[in-house]
Amino acid sequence: MSLYQLNRAVYDWIRAGEVNSDAEGDGRAGFDVSRYDLTDDERKAFDGKDVAAFYQMGLHEVLINRFARAAGYARDDYRKILEPFGKPEERRGRWQK
Amino acid sequence: MAEVVLAYCSSHAPMMSSAREAAPKEQRDNFLGALEAIKQQAQELDVQACVFLSNEHFTNFFLENFPQICVGVGERNWGPTEEWLPIDKVWIPGHEGLANHIMRHTLDNGFDPAFSHQLELDHGIMTVYYELDEDMKLPLVPIVMNCAVPPLMPVWRWYEFGKQLGAAIRSFDGLERVAVVGCGGLSHWIGNPRVGDINEEFDRWFCERLERGEIDQVLDMPDSEIELAGNGNHEMRTWVAVAGVMGGAPADVLAYEPIAPWITGMAVAQWDTGRGTGRRAGNTAGAAPKSPVAAGD
Numbered sequence: 001m002s003l004y005q006l007n008r009a010v011y012d013w014i015r016a017g018e019v020n021s022d023a024e025g026d027g028r029a030g031f032d033v034s035r036y037d038l039t040d041d042e043r044k045a046f047d048g049k050d051v052a053a054f055y056q057m058g059l060h061e062v063l064i065n066r067f068a069r070a071a072g073y074a075r076d077d078y079r080k081i082l083e084p085f086g087k088p089e090e091r092r093g094r095w096q097k
Numbered sequence: 098m099a100e101v102v103l104a105y106c107s108s109h110a111p112m113m114s115s116a117r118e119a120a121p122k123e124q125r126d127n128f129l130g131a132l133e134a135i136k137q138q139a140q141e142l143d144v145q146a147c148v149f150l151s152n153e154h155f156t157n158f159f160l161e162n163f164p165q166i167c168v169g170v171g172e173r174n175w176g177p178t179e180e181w182l183p184i185d186k187v188w189i190p191g192h193e194g195l196a197n198h199i200m201r202h203t204l205d206n207g208f209d210p211a212f213s214h215q216l217e218l219d220h221g222i223m224t225v226y227y228e229l230d231e232d233m234k235l236p237l238v239p240i241v242m243n244c245a246v247p248p249l250m251p252v253w254r255w256y257e258f259g260k261q262l263g264a265a266i267r268s269f270d271g272l273e274r275v276a277v278v279g280c281g282g283l284s285h286w287i288g289n290p291r292v293g294d295i296n297e298e299f300d301r302w303f304c305e306r307l308e309r310g311e312i313d314q315v316l317d318m319p320d321s322e323i324e325l326a327g328n329g330n331h332e333m334r335t336w337v338a339v340a341g342v343m344g345g346a347p348a349d350v351l352a353y354e355p356i357a358p359w360i361t362g363m364a365v366a367q368w369d370t371g372r373g374t375g376r377r378a379g380n381t382a383g384a385a386p387k388s389p390v391a392a393g394d
Contacts, residue, residue, distance in 0.1 A: 007159075008160070011159055063288070069181070075293065079293050082289060085290050086290030089325065091321070091325055
């Protein structure tokens with residue numbers, strides 16, 4: 001229902017697999033996504049590990065990166081998945097000659 | 098009173114640990130050689146504690162409550178959290194006295210940092226800390242910074258925070274020799290269609306500003322301009338903060354390598370603390386004798 005819920009679900013899933021001070025990092029297998037208030041499309045993207053859908057929905061890019069890594073995407077593969085959504089950059093920085 | 102005997106910044110791409118050999122040997126040797134030279138200096142200087150500044154990557158905080166600055170004041174912190182990062186997961190000693198003094202001083206001088214009695218440390222700090230002390234016993238005060246989740250603290254305020262951080266360390270009477278380390282940047286993109294790109298032109302320009310003592314030229318940079326060198330480039334704030342600790346003095350760029358397999362412009366810069374550190378002080382052990390900044394021009 002809100003992007004916050006999707007961000008939260010992905011964040012919790014990532015953290016469930018990490019080796020934190022109070023967890024051994026095996027919590028992704030039984031992760032229960034039903035406790036988050038997700039739309040059907042968000043739930044579908046989560047279940048399908050759909051990085052392209054996450055990007056289009058506006059998931060935070062730091063979470064997309066961490067999710068892709070944790071879900072087993074090679075970096076080059078996830079770039080290829082996202083490349084179609086890139087836009088040419090026309091702005092210029094002060095460092096550009 | 099404590100003295101800042103070592104001050105440097107380093108990029109912190111996790112692949113410097115997890116895919117070390119993926120980088121071309123010359124690039125890898127230049128970058129890691131600079132960190133090795135600094136490690137030797139730290140041992141020679143008998144550094145007693147270190148203060149590390151790095152980005153918060155959604156490791157401790159989330160959207161419910163996201164501080165711009167958080168000082169780790171606990172007796173210990175845990176890291177690294179990433180299950181795939183090949184660094185032992187351990188408790189790292191903190192330094193409560195120095196950390197609480199930093200809190201008090203910055204609260205008294207215009208800043209309102211959050212504090213945490215136990216932080217989880219990710220690659221942002223752990224990769225660079227490990228290169229400094231592979232035993233992970235050197236007491237560490239972590240300062241996590243918001244370099245990722247808008248609204249972000251403007252760059253110039255990080256410079257001002259750095260000035261107060263330096264004043265805090267130098268007014269602490271519980272230690273004599275402290276290192277200050279900024280971790281992050283330079284150009285890189287994550288989680289978007291440009292992941293893997295490196296903006297070498299920005300990186301070299303930024304490093305030149307450091308070498309010329311012209312940090313003032315970046316202090317008014319808006320987020321929209323910073324992002325032209327990648328969403329990960331917001332981590333340049335860690336470098337600006339350490340420049341503030343050193344009062345805007347020129348730095349020596351010991352290494353710059355645009356390392357494609359690590360998807361990041363990887364740099365190491367060091368300030369002369371008056372203790373023989375940095376190239377300006379004549380210390381070239383393990384580091385390039387000349388500035389590498391203009392190598393690609």
